[in-house]
Amino acid sequence: MADLVVEELSMRFGGITALDSLSMTVEAGQICGLIGPNGAGKTTLFNCVGRVYQPSAGSVRLGDVDLLALPAHRIAYAGVARTFQNLGLFPSLTFLENVMAGAYSSVGGGFLKSILRIGIAAQERELEARAHRLLEMLELDRHAFSLAKDQPFGTLKRLEIARALASGPRLLLLDEPAGGLTDSEVGELSELIDSLPERFGVTVLLVEHRMAMVMGISDKIVAMSYGRKLAEGSPEEIRQHPEVIASYLGGAA
Amino acid sequence: MAVLPRDIPRDTHLFKALRLAPAVATVVVVLLIPYVLPTYRISQISGACVMALAVVGLNLLTGYGGQISLGHAAFFGLGAYTTGILIATYDVGWILAFGASVVVCFVVGVLVGMPALRVRGMYLALVTLALGVLFPSLVRRFSELTGGSLGLMGIRVDPPDIAYFGGPTANILWQYWMTMICLGLGCLVVWNLVRSRTGRAIVALRDNERAAIIMGVNRTLVRTTLFGVSAGIAGLAGALFAVQTGLLTPESFSLLVTIYFLVAMVLGGSSTYWGPILGGFAIYFIPIWSSDVTGGPISGVLFGAVVIALVFLMPSGLVGLAKSAAARFVTFSPVAPAPAEPDPSGEVAARRRELAADRVS
Amino acid sequence: MDLLIARVLDGFNNGVIYGFLGLALVCVYRGTGHLNLAQGEMAMFCAFLAYAFIGAGLPVPLAILLVVAIGFVGGATVERFLIRPLGHDAEYPILLVTVGIFLALNAGAGVIWGGDPLVFPTVVPSGPDDYIAVLGQRLHYQKVVIAGLLAACLAVLYALFRYTRIGLAMRASSSNPDSTLLLGVPVHRINSLGWAIAAGVGALLGPLVAPSTTLNTMMMLHFILYACAAATLGGFDSPAGTVFAGVMLGVVENIVASYVGAVGSDLKQGVTLLILLAVLMIRPSGLFGSQKVERI
Amino acid sequence: MSALVLEDVCAGYGAGDVLGDVGLRVDPGEIVVILGANGAGKTTLMRAISGTIARRGTVRLGDRDLVRAKPDQIVRAGVVQVPQGRGTIADLSVEDNLRLGAYIRRDKEVAKDLAHWYDVYPRLAERRKQKAGFLSGGEQQMLAIARTLMTRPRVLLCDEPSLGLSPRLTSELFASLASLNKELDLSILVVEQNAMVALAIASRAYLLEAGRLAPSRDAAELMSDDAIKTAYLGG
Amino acid sequence: GAPGGSGGTSELSDAESAAAKNLGIDLDDCPAGVTDEVEGTVKVGQTLPLSGPIASALSPIGAGVQVRFEVANESGAYEHDFELVQKDDQFAPDKALVASRELVAKDQPVAFTSQVGTPQVLAVRDVMEETCTPLIPAVSNGVSANSPDSHPWTAVVTLPSAVDVRAWKDHVVETHPDGAKVAFLYSNDASGEDYRAAVERELEGTDLELVATESVEITETAAPASQITTLRSSGADVMFLAPQASQCTPALTEMASQGWHPDIYVTASCPTLALDQAGQAADGVYYNRYLKDPLRAPDNNDPDVLAWLDNMKRYEPGAPINQTSLAGYVDAAVFFAAVDDALDSELGLSRLGLIVAAAHVDFQSELMPDGVKIQLDGLDDQVAIESTLMAKYDASTKILDDVKLYDYQGQMTGVASHG
Ligand SMILES: Nc1ncnc2c1ncn2[C@@H]1O[C@H](COP(=O)(O)OP(=O)(O)OP(=O)(O)O)[C@@H](O)[C@H]1O
Ligand SMILES: Nc1ncnc2c1ncn2[C@@H]1O[C@H](COP(=O)(O)OP(=O)(O)OP(=O)(O)O)[C@@H](O)[C@H]1O
Numbered sequence A: 001m002a003d004l005v006v007e008e009l010s011m012r013f014g015g016i017t018a019l020d021s022l023s024m025t026v027e028a029g030q031i032c033g034l035i036g037p038n039g040a041g042k043t044t045l046f047n048c049v050g051r052v053y054q055p056s057a058g059s060v061r062l063g064d065v066d067l068l069a070l071p072a073h074r075i076a077y078a079g080v081a082r083t084f085q086n087l088g089l090f091p092s093l094t095f096l097e098n099v100m101a102g103a104y105s106s107v108g109g110g111f112l113k114s115i116l117r118i119g120i121a122a123q124e125r126e127l128e129a130r131a132h133r134l135l136e137m138l139e140l141d142r143h144a145f146s147l148a149k150d151q152p153f154g155t156l157k158r159l160e161i162a163r164a165l166a167s168g169p170r171l172l173l174l175d176e177p178a179g180g181l182t183d184s185e186v187g188e189l190s191e192l193i194d195s196l197p198e199r200f201g202v203t204v205l206l207v208e209h210r211m212a213m214v215m216g217i218s219d220k221i222v223a224m225s226y227g228r229k230l231a232e233g234s235p236e237e238i239r240q241h242p243e244v245i246a247s248y249l250g251g252a253a
Numbered sequence B: 001m002a003v004l005p006r007d008i009p010r011d012t013h014l015f016k017a018l019r020l021a022p023a024v025a026t027v028v029v030v031l032l033i034p035y036v037l038p039t040y041r042i043s044q045i046s047g048a049c050v051m052a053l054a055v056v057g058l059n060l061l062t063g064y065g066g067q068i069s070l071g072h073a074a075f076f077g078l079g080a081y082t083t084g085i086l087i088a089t090y091d092v093g094w095i096l097a098f099g100a101s102v103v104v105c106f107v108v109g110v111l112v113g114m115p116a117l118r119v120r121g122m123y124l125a126l127v128t129l130a131l132g133v134l135f136p137s138l139v140r141r142f143s144e145l146t147g148g149s150l151g152l153m154g155i156r157v158d159p160p161d162i163a164y165f166g167g168p169t170a171n172i173l174w175q176y177w178m179t180m181i182c183l184g185l186g187c188l189v190v191w192n193l194v195r196s197r198t199g200r201a202i203v204a205l206r207d208n209e210r211a212a213i214i215m216g217v218n219r220t221l222v223r224t225t226l227f228g229v230s231a232g233i234a235g236l237a238g239a240l241f242a243v244q245t246g247l248l249t250p251e252s253f254s255l256l257v258t259i260y261f262l263v264a265m266v267l268g269g270s271s272t273y274w275g276p277i278l279g280g281f282a283i284y285f286i287p288i289w290s291s292d293v294t295g296g297p298i299s300g301v302l303f304g305a306v307v308i309a310l311v312f313l314m315p316s317g318l319v320g321l322a323k324s325a326a327a328r329f330v331t332f333s334p335v336a337p338a339p340a341e342p343d344p345s346g347e348v349a350a351r352r353r354e355l356a357a358d359r360v361s
Numbered sequence C: 001m002d003l004l005i006a007r008v009l010d011g012f013n014n015g016v017i018y019g020f021l022g023l024a025l026v027c028v029y030r031g032t033g034h035l036n037l038a039q040g041e042m043a044m045f046c047a048f049l050a051y052a053f054i055g056a057g058l059p060v061p062l063a064i065l066l067v068v069a070i071g072f073v074g075g076a077t078v079e080r081f082l083i084r085p086l087g088h089d090a091e092y093p094i095l096l097v098t099v100g101i102f103l104a105l106n107a108g109a110g111v112i113w114g115g116d117p118l119v120f121p122t123v124v125p126s127g128p129d130d131y132i133a134v135l136g137q138r139l140h141y142q143k144v145v146i147a148g149l150l151a152a153c154l155a156v157l158y159a160l161f162r163y164t165r166i167g168l169a170m171r172a173s174s175s176n177p178d179s180t181l182l183l184g185v186p187v188h189r190i191n192s193l194g195w196a197i198a199a200g201v202g203a204l205l206g207p208l209v210a211p212s213t214t215l216n217t218m219m220m221l222h223f224i225l226y227a228c229a230a231a232t233l234g235g236f237d238s239p240a241g242t243v244f245a246g247v248m249l250g251v252v253e254n255i256v257a258s259y260v261g262a263v264g265s266d267l268k269q270g271v272t273l274l275i276l277l278a279v280l281m282i283r284p285s286g287l288f289g290s291q292k293v294e295r296i
Numbered sequence D: 001m002s003a004l005v006l007e008d009v010c011a012g013y014g015a016g017d018v019l020g021d022v023g024l025r026v027d028p029g030e031i032v033v034i035l036g037a038n039g040a041g042k043t044t045l046m047r048a049i050s051g052t053i054a055r056r057g058t059v060r061l062g063d064r065d066l067v068r069a070k071p072d073q074i075v076r077a078g079v080v081q082v083p084q085g086r087g088t089i090a091d092l093s094v095e096d097n098l099r100l101g102a103y104i105r106r107d108k109e110v111a112k113d114l115a116h117w118y119d120v121y122p123r124l125a126e127r128r129k130q131k132a133g134f135l136s137g138g139e140q141q142m143l144a145i146a147r148t149l150m151t152r153p154r155v156l157l158c159d160e161p162s163l164g165l166s167p168r169l170t171s172e173l174f175a176s177l178a179s180l181n182k183e184l185d186l187s188i189l190v191v192e193q194n195a196m197v198a199l200a201i202a203s204r205a206y207l208l209e210a211g212r213l214a215p216s217r218d219a220a221e222l223m224s225d226d227a228i229k230t231a232y233l234g235g
Numbered sequence E: 001g002a003p004g005g006s007g008g009t010s011e012l013s014d015a016e017s018a019a020a021k022n023l024g025i026d027l028d029d030c031p032a033g034v035t036d037e038v039e040g041t042v043k044v045g046q047t048l049p050l051s052g053p054i055a056s057a058l059s060p061i062g063a064g065v066q067v068r069f070e071v072a073n074e075s076g077a078y079e080h081d082f083e084l085v086q087k088d089d090q091f092a093p094d095k096a097l098v099a100s101r102e103l104v105a106k107d108q109p110v111a112f113t114s115q116v117g118t119p120q121v122l123a124v125r126d127v128m129e130e131t132c133t134p135l136i137p138a139v140s141n142g143v144s145a146n147s148p149d150s151h152p153w154t155a156v157v158t159l160p161s162a163v164d165v166r167a168w169k170d171h172v173v174e175t176h177p178d179g180a181k182v183a184f185l186y187s188n189d190a191s192g193e194d195y196r197a198a199v200e201r202e203l204e205g206t207d208l209e210l211v212a213t214e215s216v217e218i219t220e221t222a223a224p225a226s227q228i229t230t231l232r233s234s235g236a237d238v239m240f241l242a243p244q245a246s247q248c249t250p251a252l253t254e255m256a257s258q259g260w261h262p263d264i265y266v267t268a269s270c271p272t273l274a275l276d277q278a279g280q281a282a283d284g285v286y287y288n289r290y291l292k293d294p295l296r297a298p299d300n301n302d303p304d305v306l307a308w309l310d311n312m313k314r315y316e317p318g319a320p321i322n323q324t325s326l327a328g329y330v331d332a333a334v335f336f337a338a339v340d341d342a343l344d345s346e347l348g349l350s351r352l353g354l355i356v357a358a359a360h361v362d363f364q365s366e367l368m369p370d371g372v373k374i375q376l377d378g379l380d381d382q383v384a385i386e387s388t389l390m391a392k393y394d395a396s397t398k399i400l401d402d403v404k405l406y407d408y409q410g411q412m413t414g415v416a417s418h419g
């Protein structure tokens, strides 16, 4: 069953066409790798799905929810969570609080409830415990009370993953999660991401330039170039695809 | 011999006790003040607390929310005039009048918060500044209601008829308690808010608006409500001011007052719990102290110099200073989380879906 | 008709001052992204200094030149010792320091020169008959001089920002000081320069307006508000935009206040507020300002 | 041409040192790699050299002691860093970013260099009028590298230059670093997670662990060291 | 241990009860000791702006008051020592209130003196009532602060705006027998409001027509060009000017530079210095004097002014010599007039004695022009200064030439007071 369905999605910025009638689907519980040369439009796709940008045309559906019909702050409630290519953390919150903030959409309580503190304590305790577990899972527990700044890039990227998972998402968009990690650390992270669909029941859309990771864990890969879909298929097929090799992999693969 | 700094794990009773200590100490001091201090000190403390309360409100918006407001004197004034008019002209009871101040300021705050959705940083500061500058002129313009330049007089709240408020200092004591209750309430509102889901949303919006929205934060709602709550608290402070002074003139709500609020917030330590209170006291007592010391216009120079010096000595405010001093004696280490239970995330996802069903569709 | 022209002219004269001081704010903002609330008081203090020099026998233009130089050095000094040590990101502390400078200069001038307003001489003859007749109205020489100097300052600053590498470096260091430093740009010196120019512009303005406001410690309080408004409207980093906005504010508020009975002089500032609000709602970063780039 | 030498350098961010007694040498015309785990202090080391954090010890370029020099003086001395995570100047156009790279230069060849870098990264040429902040991650990385090279450094410090670049561009980048190194005798100190590509063009490498730098080893030898392979090269 | 209710009622003499009753004071509401004669040092409190933007302009008042106290102490005329305790009020009512409370609690002053500023007077006068401490004098030219009926412990002494304006009107009526068009510029604050009310009241029923009214915001520092343009275009031939002190010169010069020369009447709140500064633009303006002017002839050769100057130099060498410091001196002199009268009365130098004396003060300061006097008579005559000397400014000589003494003795109660 297709979980994420992107159809004919186009996005233009002035004269630049970042997405050009892109269509793709991701099955529930799959890990889909998204690759393509720099500026191909991968992050733009994330931004359209995440409602940061209003696409010029096309549709994006998650299950039977039309994501483009929702305002940006409703996306999380529909089950979308993401990480950012160049970090989108809350630097004056601690690691723990960042993860708890990530769970914003999974609990209730507005101004009044917060001010009066009705039924908050238990909820907060539970949230905190959950956040601790996520930090532990990403080996960030010793940073729980540090501020989410002044830390190495790789550490912060992992924190983003923990934060994204905190809302219990249905679709997880990971934008270059392996930035700042050594090859062996990439291996560990790959294993972790690989386990996510099973442990959390999420569908993962993964943008990454580290081929070891993408090829290793993707159930399928979509290759893009200039906002269009270049190829789609299993890692093996993509690795052999001549256009992908020419425009993206170069001699490296 | 204990080695400094001493480490205290976060799950111990000692840690919890230390966390509570300032609050407990404050309660004790508040209770003791009427018995140990001369009356004029009590009324000074009430005055400083009014300042502190307004700064608590400003800190919520500017410290935690990151939206700089140079117009808080206007909310302060609006609250003061609402209470003043209700009490002096319409003879309304103080609780009702205070409530009205909060509500009026909340509503106006929400309205003023609307531009804040589009306009940011320096630009927002200037919009609010304009409001602050305009407020005294508006008071003068609506002089039938407000008494205009000549002032609004006769704002009096008599203490309840109980033995405690029997002596000649009844009024001052009564004002003291009124102030303490309001300040306590104001702090409680802010503290509860900040420690909650909404509080994290407020700070998240400040730190990274885009990311916060993606986490599900409704920017419009949070920003405008935040403006409203902050204005409401400033309005409550204004209401107290009206009762304490007994007289309102538009000059009392000039731009200088906003600047004092801002100075107090930063001096105390912005986006901290205790900062606004310490800062409010500092900004109230420094001019008194500096004019006592120098007894002349030079005290203004001294005041300016003290402000600059304090910024340099305590870049993160009084609270920051206290924290780093304390860090030389104790540190708090994280504790291992409770042993991992079966992964609840499936459950979380299910609940989120419930919420989504409520809210999305 | 005559009255209308007179009112436009009144507004214009004020607007020139708003734009002038706004220009100084822009110089600081452009390189550092900070708002110098003490800008007006620095100008006021320089005017007092000029007064002292004139009292000591210096000719007026020379005294003004001297305080411009002093302002220039003073601005750089303030940046060096009171702003720079706080670090670049210390937005609130820096705002506070400018407040401190504001308070200290305001009170300090009062202590040194007393509270009575003083008479400040004009650079050009300024008797009731020293004016150019413009459309039947009197445009006094001093006002012409102020407007002329404003135009000159604007031209110089525009050229500096637009065509020199210093201008580029200024924009870069307000956008991302760390990266700019890594390219060998002495960011601190660039910031100092911004402060210095700003204070110099202010020091020029102070002695020019002092004859009409009389020289007193409060003389700039009112203008700084309008200068902020002008800079905001103009987009905060645009010198020409700021001057344009300043003049426009001056004229529009005066016309509205004079012809709309419900507004009157007491709510004149309200007009400014409304214009500010209206413009910002449509263009959140002013008429000529560029939106901060944010991408994720 | 002279060598960049670090001796007993300690550096950190106020509370305690992150780097302890680091000694390092980059000879003229040499490419040296630094390997280390996430959080080992690689970025800190780069910052210590470029002077953007407090440091102690000896930092020398030839005979010139740079330890007390300001960051902009260090750039003028020829040691220039590409910051990690882009660090483009978002509000300036692509072209202005590049021009700013030539801020310290007085020569007449700026336009020529500009054309050269547009040639190397055509993507940037297409976007030259665009605000740099709107570029994609990889495009910003290209811009950061090109901009830094616009300063015409003598010693180039690269902090994970391949971050966010496509595999093809990554290999091209290293190829071009190698040729710059050859043609201009440019010394390069590079921190790189993509260790294989980096080691392939380097002569020596240092391992950084928890702020301590081990003595350097031959690049080729490292590539075949099994322990190293498992730790840094992903087995 | 604050003092309880009076309880000393039994000891009240008839004279005391009667005097209090005349002023509407209920001694039963007062703390004990209100009728006790003071022994030893007499502490007197004052709050005034020592910091804030107004401080440098108004703090000379404090110096003047201080000097008058020194003079009294040196004179040897009193058995008592008089001690002045000053406290900053930042020119804000709330601060004045708290400062006066602090003074009351710490120093227990017998009286307060020379409180400037209408809002500040309004704020502190309740403290005076609560503690039965006389405030002699309160300096406020507005109507609202002068209400001895409800606030008997506060004695207001200054030239009320109502008197200022009435003299203007009378003079215009005399010089324009066929009527005139009047334009009016005032500051948008308490003082300006008082002037506005007075102008509207005084012009009613005369041949004078108020053709245009404009206000200046007190924060405004630019010359009020647009206001003057409007006023000028009204075709008025008389101009009443009552802006805040800092706008006096700019308003005058602006009128001149627009080439508009009506008959100009300038508020007594403008310092005469402003006229000098306006120079030619102030030539021929009318100005009401109720104090001598240390800055110009002939007063600057007046022996009394010279004596005052000596005292200033002796006791407060750094203090500015101007109308403000002179006013402070005269304010304090009013206090000492009350002291003298109290000592002579059967009530003696007690709080009650002081306020009773102040409420019936009849005093002519040597620093006031001849014919201007300070007179109060309990609730019957509530306005202290009801006479003023109109003068005309000559820019070439910088002299204020006397025009006429206007004396409204006994006519202003209810007009310039709230009674
Ligand atoms: N807000 C914007 N304004 C203008 N152009 C934009 C904007 N966002 C993206 N672009 C352009 O759209 C193109 C696609 O960018 P995008 O960030 O999606 O690329 P990407 O595939 O994520 O590349 P990378 O791998 O380098 O991150 C780029 O050329 C970029 O310059
Ligand atoms: N700005 C800072 N302030 C304080 N501490 C910092 C700061 N930046 C880094 N650190 C600390 O310095 C240590 C080393 O960090 P550094 O960024 O140098 O690591 P790195 O090796 O570059 O990691 P990565 O490969 O992830 O970029 C970390 O433990 C971090 O906590």
Ligand SMILES: [Mg+2]
Pocket: A042, A043, A044, A085, D136, D137, D138
């Ligand atoms: Mg991308």
Ligand SMILES: [Mg+2]
Pocket: A152, A153, A180, D042, D043, D044, D084, D159
């Ligand atoms: Mg790093």
